[in-house]
Amino acid sequence: MLICESYHVPKTLEEALRLWAEAPDGSRLVSGATDILPWAREGRAGDVEIPALIDVTKIPELKGYSCDKGRIRLGAATVYQDFLTDRTLMTNLPCMPYCAIWFADDQIREQATVVGNLVNASPVADGTPPVVALNGEIELTRLEDGAVRRRSVPVADFIEGPGRTLIQPGEIATAVTVDSAYGYGGSFQKVGQRRSLVISVACCAALVRADSTGTVFEDVRLALGGVGPRPIRLRDAERRLKGERITQELIQRVAESAADSVGSRSRKEYRRDVVVNFVRAGLEEALANQPEIGAKFKNFGETENA
Amino acid sequence: MPKIDLTMDVNGRKVVKQSEPHKRLLDFLREDLNLTGTKEGCGAGECGTCSVFVDGKLVKSCLMPAAKADGAKIETIEGLARPGSLTPVQQAFHKTGASQCGYCIPGMVMAATSALRENPDAGIEEIKERLGGNICRCTGYTKIFEAVEIARDVIAGRLPETALDEDATGESFIGANVRRLDAPSKVSGRLKYAADMKMVDMLQMQVLRAPMPHARIVSIDTSEAEAMEGVACVITSADVPGTDGFGVFVHDQPVMARGKVRHFGEAVAAVAAEDLITARRALAKIKVEYEELPGVYAPEDALVDGAPVIHDYAQDNVIKHIPIRKGDIAKGFAEADLILEDEFRTQQVEHAYLEPEAGIAYVDHDDVVTVLSPSQNITHHRHMLAEILALPINKVRFIMSPVGGGFGGKEDMIYQGMLALAAMKTHRPVQLNFTREESLVASAKRHPSRVRYKMGLKWSGEITAIEFDMLSDGGAYGMSSEGVMRKAAILSCGPYEVHNLKVDTKVVYTNNTPSGAFRTFGGMQAQFATESMMDMAAEALDMDPFELRRINMMRIGSRTHTQQELTTASLDRVLDAAEEASRWEAGAPKVRGPRRNDLGGPDTRKPCTLGARIGEPTDTQTKDERVAS
Amino acid sequence: MNRKMRGRGMASSWYGIARTATIDRAGAWAELDDGGTAKIVTGVTEIGEGILTVLAQVAAEELGVRPEDVTIGDNDTSRSPEAAHAGATRQTYMIGNSVALASRDARAKLFAEIADHWDVPVDSLRAFNGELWAQDTNLRMSMDEAVKTCKGRGVVPVGSASFTAHGTGLDPVDGSGSPWQAYVFGTQIAEVEVDTWTGEVQVLGIWAAHDVGRAINPRGVEGQIEGGVVQGLGQALMEDYQTEKGYTTTHGFAKYILPTSLDIPQINCVIVEDPDPLSPLQAKGIGEPALVPTAPAIMNAIYDAIGVRIKSLPATPEKILDALRNHVPGREQIAQSARQDRAEAHRRGL
Ligand SMILES: Cc1cc2nc3c(=O)[nH]c(=O)nc-3n(C[C@H](O)[C@H](O)[C@H](O)COP(=O)(O)OP(=O)(O)OC[C@H]3O[C@@H](n4cnc5c(N)ncnc54)[C@H](O)[C@@H]3O)c2cc1C
Ligand code: FES
Ligand code: FES
8 A cells, every 4th residue: 555645746847856866765756656556465565655646647748759960859748559550650669559458448548658667667568668679769858946947868878777767866866768660560569478568578679661562671770678677679689680581581590689688587488489489479570560561571581470 | 544536537427635755656546536347366467357448548457557647547347328317238248158256357447448449440359469468267268259359340230239148048047048146247347256355443464474395483572563553453373262174174283373373474473453554564573483393295296205394283294185996907907009108287276256255344233253255165254263262053144255266276264264254353343355466375275296107908998097196295285185085086087997907095294385176186187197198098999089088987887986877878978069069080190280271260260479469560560651861 | 279269068057046054034025006006015125126027027927916016125124025135046046936925916906906896706806917808708808997996896916925945954974965946057168268379268159058947037147147157257267365364455446356358258149948847937047157157168168279277267278278287188198097096995995
C-alpha cells in the first residue's frame, strides 16, 4: 500500500521542478503510476509511507510530440497507446506499434508512459529496446539557480542496470527524442508465458530499410531486452548486415552470433536459443513490414510457416 | 492525515468530496462513493476487475491515484445503463451465459463496452486483444466472446434486437437454455459480495502473517498495538475459548498459529481497527519472537528418517496413505508383452478465483455469532466454529455471501475464526478483505504430485497390470488432503478395466503452502499420468489412441479399481462423440502432426499473432505523415 | 523442422458424482406461494456454476410454474435446511434432486386439494408454465388461482425432502468399495501449434465430449466445460505456484500466470446424455470432470507436433525448447525396444 502525505499535480514545469527540488526525502515523481503503485505491495516493497507524490502528467509542456530534423521529441506524458492510435507515430516509429501491442494491455497502455518505463529501468522492460534502436535520448530537466536547465543522455547510457539510471536528484525526465524511421520496416519479438499482460523472458526490436528493389540492407537496427541488466544494441550484427545482399544465409549467420550477447545467468540456455531466433524473426518480419517492398518478404524465411 | 478536495463527474453527476491523498480511484469509488460494482481482484493491474472509464478511456482504477482523476469524467459499471435497464452488451452477456461467479463481469462488461466504442466493427481477434487485460477464471471466455459479437452486431444493426432475447422454451424447462437468474445483478455490478458490504460501526481487520516457514513462537507482545488510537482489539491464539483446530478430515490447523508456525504466511495475530491503515500500522507494532526450526520443503524429504516433524501427532509426517489392490500384479506383468514405466509430475496450482477471501462477523441481538463470507461449506464451518468458540451450535451462524469463484479454494475456514473472535471481543461488526498477495500465501492449492507408473500390456492392447504410486505434498496442514488422496486412488488408473493393479497414494506434511480441495480433488493429477501413459502405449503398440481406449474401457458390468460393479458406463458413446466431432484421423500417435489432414478446420481458432488493429503496413501509405529530415 | 508445428492429442477421463466413499445428503424446502410463485429454501447454492438457475428450472418444472417465478434462499445455517457443501460436482445431483423431491411434495399437497375441489382423480392433474389442468377435461386454472383455492381450503402447499446418495467407504486394506452411485466419462481432443523458435504452445482447438447424465441447462453445461478446459489449459501450460525453501516466490498475479482471452482455443462442446437411473432428475454433473482430460490431451498433442513428451507440468516455453534441444530423434523408438526386452525378462521371471 502506498501511503503519501500529499499529492501534487503541478500545472507548469517550473512548478513541478520547484516542488520536486523542495520535496522532502523519499518523495516520488509519478507519471502513469503503473510501476509505482504495484511496487508498494506485499512481496515487493510492502507498505510504503512517503511524504509526497508529484504527478507530472498534467503539465502542458510534457504532453504531445513534436518533429524536427528527422527526430521526434516525445513529451514525457506520451503513453504506449499513442503508438497504436497516432498515424504519424506509427509510420515514423515503425517498431513501436508492435512493441505497444505486446505491452501490458489496452488499459495500462493508456496510462503507462515511455519515460516511466525508462526511469523504472527494469531489465525485462519492453519499452527500452525499441527506444535504443531508435537512437533515443532522454531529456532531463532541473532547476539551477532558479533557471530551467536541460541535458540529454542517450538511453543506452542512461540505463545502468536494474532500477539504476543516470537521473540526478531534482531532475525530471521531460522527453524522449528518437529518430524518425519513416519508410523502415519495424518489428518487435517477445515471448513470455502468455499473450496478454505478459512479462518478457526476452524481447527484440528491429528496424530495417532495404533498397527499393528489396535486395540490399541499407540500414538495420537491432536491440534486445530481457537478456541482461540493461538493453543491448546489436551494433556488430547491424554492421555485418548493412550494405549486404539480403539472404536467408546471411540473416541466419548474423542471428547465430547474437547468442553471445546474453548476459543473464538465469535461463541462459533458453535465452540464447530465443535470441538467435528473435534476431532472425525480427529481421524477417521487419522486412515484411517495410512499406512498398514488404510484399516481397511476406513468406520470406519460415516465420510465416504454418 | 491531511485531506484533499476531489471534484469529478461520476456517471453524469457532479461529486465533490474530501478524501485522503493516498487513495486510488478504486478506493474512492468503492469506499467514498459506495460504487462497489468496481472490484479489487488484485490491486496490481493484473486482472481488470477494476476497469472504469476516465475521460472516455478505459483504465484500471487500482493503478490510478484518485487525485489524478480530479476534474475528470468517470463512468463506472453502475453508470452504463439506467437503473432497471441493461445495455446491449449487458443483455448479450445475460443471454449467452457469459457470467458465472460474476466477479470479473463488471470489468469485463466495461472492457467489452470500451472495445466496441473504440471500434464498433472490431473483428473477433481485435475484441480478444481488447479484452486481454481482464481475467475471467470461470467461463473460459467463450461465452463472453459470443456475447460481445452479438452486442456488436445488434448495435451496428446487423442483427435485430431480438437477438438479445432468451432462447425459446419448448415443452419442458428441463433441457432449456433458461437464462441465468443471477446474471442481471452481475452484469450491472449490483450484486454485493462480502467485500462490498458495509455495516454500521464496522471495524477493519488485518492479519499478521508468519515471515518464515517453520518456527517456534517464543513470545508475542501485542501491547503497543493495542494501545494505538483506533485499535479496537488484537487477537492471537490465546483468545480462542474452545478447542482450537479446523480442517476437513483432521482438525490440525489452529485459527492462528499456536506455539509454532508451519508455513510462510500463516496467520499469527490479527488487529481490528477503525480503518484499514490503522490496522496495518498496528500490525507493524506487534512484536513476535521466533526461533527458526529446520523445515521440510519436498515431500520426499518428509519421509526420510529423522526428518523434522511438523505435527506432533504425525511423527512420520504422513497425512494419509490410501492403498487399492485388485488381482495379482505379478501375474499381470508376467502376461504382458510390453511394459512401460515412467514418472509424471504436476505443479502446485492456485485457484485464483477473482474474488479474494473476504468476510464480516458480528454478534447479533440473540448473541448468535454470525459470519458472512463466501464459504463453500457453511455446514461444516458452523460445526467447527462452534467447537472453537465453545458455543452451542445454534449460537453460531454462517451465511454464504455471493461467491466470486471457489473451485474448492473456499472450503477451508482459514479466516472466519479470526473474524468471529474479534467480533466477540469488540461486539462490533468486523470485516476482513484479503489482498491478492495474502490470498496467494494463505489459501490452499492444488496438490503437487509425483506419480511413478508401470503399465503392462499385451500386443492386442489389453492392459494386464498397473502399478501406480503417487506422492503428494500436502503442505503445512491437512485440510482436504485425505479426501484428495482417496479420490486420486479411486480414479487413478483411468476409465479402464484393469484386472491386476496396485495403487498407492500418499500425502505428507511439509512446510510449504498447504494443499487442499481444488476442482477434481486429485483426479486430474492421477489421470494426467494415466492418459500420458496411454498415449505412449498406443505409440509403442502402433495403435490409434481411441482404439486402445476402446479395448480397455469400462463397460456396463465392469469392475472398477475398487471392485464396484458398474451398472451404467458411457465411455463408448463419449469416445465416438469426440472422435466424430473432431474429425479425428485415425493412426498411432507417432509424431504424425506434420502429416495429418485433420488440422486447421473451421472448428479451430487462428493462431494469435497480435496486432489485429495495426493492419497491413502497405494499406496506410497515403495517410502517412513523414517527418522532414 | 518448420518454425510452427502442429499436432493433435486426445485423452479420456472418468469421475464420480457427489461426495466420495461416504453417504451424501442434501435437504430442501419448497412452497407454492401466492400469485402462483414458488419459494425454495436450501442450505447451499451458487458459487458461479449456475445452480440457482438449474434449481429454478427444476422447481418450475416440478411445481408447474415458470423459472422466473421461483425465489431461492438462503445459504444460511440458521434459516435453511442442511445441504452440505458446494463442491464435489454434487450441486445438480444432490441439491437438484432434493429440490425436485421437495417440489413434488409441495405439489402433492396442492394437487390433493385441487383434485378434491374439481372432483377428479389426482393423477389426472398436470401443471406447467403457470397453468394447472385436469387431463381429458376442460378444467383449467392458473397457478395463482390454484394456490388461492388451496389456501382457501386451509392448506398451505409446502413440501420438504432429503436426497441421499449411497456411497460406501473403502476397505482399508484393498481399497474395495462403492465410492459413488453415479459415474461420468469424458474425452477431449486438443489441437496445438508449437513455435519451435520460442517454445510457445498455442492451443487452437479443443473438442470436449462429456456425459452429464441429463443436461438441465445445456448452455450452463457448456459454460462449465469451457471454464474447466481453460483451467486445465492454464495448468498444462503456464500456471505454477512456487516456493523456495517454503518462501513464496509467487506473490501476485504478476507472477501467477493465468490464461487470458488471447490464450484460449476454440472450444467445441459435445454433450452426451446417459441418464442416471438412480435419481429423479437423471442428471449427473460436469463441474469438475471437464478439466481432467485437458492437460494430458494437450501434452499428447505437443508430442504429436514435435516428438517431445512433457511429463512434468506446466509445459512452459522454456521446457519445450529444453526438450527440443535435448531431443534425440528416434529415441522413443529405441526406448520402446528396451521396454519389450523388459517385458521379456519379466516373463522369464527375472
Ligand atoms: C499489469 C502490468 C503489466 C505491465 N506490462 C508491461 C509490459 O508488458 N512491458 C513493460 O515494459 N512494462 C510493463 N509494465 C510496467 C509499467 O507499466 C511500465 O514500466 C510503464 O511504462 C511505467 O510508466 P508509468 O508512467 O506508469 O511509470 P510510473 O509508475 O509513474 O513511474 C515509474 C518510475 O519512474 C519515475 N518517474 C515517472 N515519471 C518520471 C519523470 N517524468 N521523470 C523522472 N522520473 C519519473 C517514478 O518515480 C517511478 O520511479 C506493466 C505494469 C503492470 C502493472
Ligand atoms: S487490475 Fe485492478 S484490481 Fe486487478
Ligand atoms: S465469471 Fe469471470 S471470474 Fe467468475
